[in-house]
Amino acid sequence: MAEEQALIRVKDLRKDFGSNHVLRGINYEIQKGQKIVLVGPSGCGKSTFLRCMNLLEVPTGGEVWLDDVQVNDPKTDINKVRQRMGMVFQHFNLFHNLTIMDNITLAPVKLGLMNREEAQEKALQLLRRVNLADKADAYPHSLSGGMQQRIAIVRSLEMNPEVMLFDEPTSALDPEMVGEVLDVMTELAEEGMTMVVVTHEMAFARQVANKVLFIDQGVIQEENAPEEFFAHPKNPRLQDFLSKVLK
Amino acid sequence: MDSLSSQFYKAFVKNNRWMLYIKGLGSTLEVTLFAALLGLVLGTLACLFNMKRGRSGKRTVGSAIAYVYIDVIRGTPTMIQLLIMWNVIMAASKNKILVASLAFGINSGAYVAEIIRGGIQSVDPGQMEAGRSLGLTRIQTLKNVVLPQAFKNCFPSLMNEVITLLKETSIAGAVGLAELTHASDMVSSATYQYMMPLLGAAVMYFAVVKLMSFLFGILENKLKESDMR
Numbered sequence: 001m002a003e004e005q006a007l008i009r010v011k012d013l014r015k016d017f018g019s020n021h022v023l024r025g026i027n028y029e030i031q032k033g034q035k036i037v038l039v040g041p042s043g044c045g046k047s048t049f050l051r052c053m054n055l056l057e058v059p060t061g062g063e064v065w066l067d068d069v070q071v072n073d074p075k076t077d078i079n080k081v082r083q084r085m086g087m088v089f090q091h092f093n094l095f096h097n098l099t100i101m102d103n104i105t106l107a108p109v110k111l112g113l114m115n116r117e118e119a120q121e122k123a124l125q126l127l128r129r130v131n132l133a134d135k136a137d138a139y140p141h142s143l144s145g146g147m148q149q150r151i152a153i154v155r156s157l158e159m160n161p162e163v164m165l166f167d168e169p170t171s172a173l174d175p176e177m178v179g180e181v182l183d184v185m186t187e188l189a190e191e192g193m194t195m196v197v198v199t200h201e202m203a204f205a206r207q208v209a210n211k212v213l214f215i216d217q218g219v220i221q222e223e224n225a226p227e228e229f230f231a232h233p234k235n236p237r238l239q240d241f242l243s244k245v246l247k
Numbered sequence: 248m249d250s251l252s253s254q255f256y257k258a259f260v261k262n263n264r265w266m267l268y269i270k271g272l273g274s275t276l277e278v279t280l281f282a283a284l285l286g287l288v289l290g291t292l293a294c295l296f297n298m299k300r301g302r303s304g305k306r307t308v309g310s311a312i313a314y315v316y317i318d319v320i321r322g323t324p325t326m327i328q329l330l331i332m333w334n335v336i337m338a339a340s341k342n343k344i345l346v347a348s349l350a351f352g353i354n355s356g357a358y359v360a361e362i363i364r365g366g367i368q369s370v371d372p373g374q375m376e377a378g379r380s381l382g383l384t385r386i387q388t389l390k391n392v393v394l395p396q397a398f399k400n401c402f403p404s405l406m407n408e409v410i411t412l413l414k415e416t417s418i419a420g421a422v423g424l425a426e427l428t429h430a431s432d433m434v435s436s437a438t439y440q441y442m443m444p445l446l447g448a449a450v451m452y453f454a455v456v457k458l459m460s461f462l463f464g465i466l467e468n469k470l471k472e473s474d475m476r
Contacts, residue, residue, distance in 0.1 A: 056376055074302060083382035093377035097395045106391060107381035152377075159381060 007032040007067065007163060007194055008053065014061035015048050022048045024218035025062070030163075035195045037205040037226075040215040041241060046198045049215065050165050053196065054085045066163075083111065086156030090168040092148040094140035094155070100127070101136040104155045119158070126154040130184055146177030150184050163194040170201060202246060206230060214238045249440070258443035264434050271430030272451055278347045278426065279413045285352025286412070287405075290359025293317055295389065297360060298367065313360070320357035326418050328354055333422040343424040347416065355412050362408060366401030367393060399470050406463040410456055417452075427451060 006029035015023040022045045030036055038046040051057040053064055055071055055078050064071040071081050095103050104126070105119035114122070127133040130150040140148055149169055156164060166185065170178045182204050189195055189208045199205065205212050205226055212229040214222040214237075222235045230246070233239045249257070259265045296313035300306060306314065320328065332350035333343075340346055370393050378388030398405070420429030431444035438444070 054380055056380065079379075079382045079384055081382075082380055085380075087377075087380040089373060089377065089380075091371075091373055093371070093373035095374060095377065095392045097392065097399070107378075107383055110387050110391065111382055155381070 005067070006030055007034075008196075009065040010049075010053070010062070011065075012062040013049065013052055013059055013064060015045070015052060015057060016060045022218055023052070023059070026215075026218075026220055028213070028220060028223075030194065030196065032162075032194055033192050034210045035189050035193075035208050036197070037209040037212045038196065038198045038215055039200070039202070039205065039212060039241070039245075040221075044216045045218045046215045047167050050167050050196060050198050053165060054082050054087055056087075079111075083107075083113070083159055084162045086153075086159060086161035086164040088149070088152050088156060088164065088166045088169045090171050092140070092145070092152045092172075094148050094152055096140055099137050099139055100132070100143075100151055103140065103151065104158050107155075108158055113159070123154070123158055126157055127151075129187075130154055144177060145173045146180045149173065149177075149181045153181075153184055153188070157188075163196065164188065166195065166197040166199065168198050168200070170199065200245065202230070214241065216241070254440055254443045257438045257440060258434055258447060264437075267425075267430040267433060268427060268447060268451060271425055271427035271448075272455070274344060274419075274424060275413065275416050275426040276455070277344055278351060278416045278419060278424070279409070281344075281348035282351035282355055282412055282416070283409045285348065286355030286359045286408070289353065289356030291363055291394075293356055293360040294363040294367070298364060317357045317360050320354055321361075325351070325354050325415055326421060329418065329422060343419070343422060346422065347419040347424050347426075351412060351416060351419075354415075355408060358408055358411075359405065362401050362404045363397060365404070366397035366399075369400045370396045402467055402470060403463075406459070406467075409463075410459060413455065413459070414452060 008030040010026055010028045013023050013026040014021070026049055038049065040046045048057055052059045053071065055064075059072050062072075066081055066084065069076055069081060071078070094100075095106065098106065101120060101123055104123040105114075105116065108114045108119045108122075109116055124133055124136065127136060130153070132147060132150060132154075135143060135147065135151070140151075143151070153164075153169075169185070170181050173181065178201070182201060185195070185197070185204070186208055195208075197204075197209075207226075209226045211223055212226050213220050214229075214233075214235065216237050222229070222233065222238050230242065233242055257264075259268075293313040293316055296307075296309045297317060299310045329347065329350040332353075333346050337346045337349065374392050374396065375385075375388055378392050379385065383391075416426055417428035419426050420432060423429075425433075427448050431448035434444040435441050
């Protein structure tokens with residue numbers, strides 16, 4: 001029997017910003033249930049790679065596939081694709097003008113996926129899981145960064161995504177709040193969610209990732225299981241990078 | 248030369264002339280209200296189209312139309328626009344309130360479009376990205392997330408535009424609309440005296456502007472309450 005088709009397939013992905021070639025041909029396949037962690041120096045293109053997957057950045061060349069849908073085909077309904085891919089941002093990006101409950105239920109209700117009651121019930125369940133059910137009627141500004149990010153994760157989960165993209169989810173947090181967000185992500189990983197995570201949290205990568213990718217100069221320089229990746233890095237740039245971040 | 252009290256008498260009391268100012272003020276407020284509403288709707292639409300780009304990053308047809316509208320209206324005098332509306336486009340209409348409301352509304356819309364553009368640009372782009380990443384369309388995200396924040400951010404400028412609009416309607420006398428300035432003109436020509444009628448009109452404009460500023464201030468504070476920082 002043929003091997004099961006990968007959930008996400010990226011073929012020769014390229015992205016230019018003017019004359020700046022940020023991605024220079026990325027090829028990768030992500031299986032359902034895998035947790036992939038992307039690391040690399042700042043400006044290496046790891047966030048751009050992530051943002052190309054749900055077309056927040058439109059690739060200059062190459063292909064991105066989710067199942068049998070080509071994400072970057074102009075004929076594809078990108079909104080349908082995005083409903084299947086959750087995204088968590090560095091700066092949380094909760095909707096400032098809406099309560100926590102409305103933040104979570106806006107998309108499924110407006111898109112006609114659930115009625116308001118269903119959406120609110122599910123939102124409360126998810127909020128209870130992250131111990132924030134009592135904040136349902138609060139506005140984002142009144143919450144700490146760690147709370148906002150946990151709620152941002154809940155907002156994505158409300159859509160029942162098949163894959164979750166995390167773009168440096170803990171980089172904007174005060175140190176004491178990093179743990180509470182990583183805990184939620186670890187729990188999510190244990191439940192089998194497919195995850196692609198850009199992060200500088202090496203301990204998280206070691207603990208949760210199936211594969212760690214080192215991206216530099218717009219290509220994947222090295223890919224390995226976390227033990228090998230951290231213990232025996234082969235690429236000299238990766239060795240240099242790890243020597244700086246693992247102290 | 249008449250004494251001040253005699254001037255006052257002629258300007259406001261004799262022949263119930265005060266009624267002219269009140270009726271004039273009524274027309275002024277009517278035109279301001281209609282024009283402000285039309286301007287808000289037109290301006291919002293023009294702004295959204297003006298900021299829209301096709302997949303290739305180029306302007307769409309709608310966007311080009313919005314750009315030309317904003318550009319032409321802001322680049323020509325309001326008086327000319329009013330005269331064109333009265334003598335050319337709506338030459339068949341005798342309804343001066345309607346013609347003036349249209350002319351001033353279309354004029355105001357171009358300025359409102361630029362005010363709202365500023366408001367939208369002051370909203371963190373991450374808000375739009377978050378909405379789009381959930382599968383919401385651009386329009387859905389604008390309507391539910393970006394525009395409410397943009398309106399709040401540019402509320403003081405929008406209200407300033409309404410106040411400007413109120414005062415700008417004073418040129419509508421050029422097409423014979425009996426608004427407040429026109430009323431003071433009528434009295435001046437009847438009495439051959441200018442100071443009292445003009446002073447009277449100025450005081451009434453000023454009083455209305457102060458009242459509007461006061462009400463807008465209350466509204467602005469109400470909007471801030473939902474910030475809950």
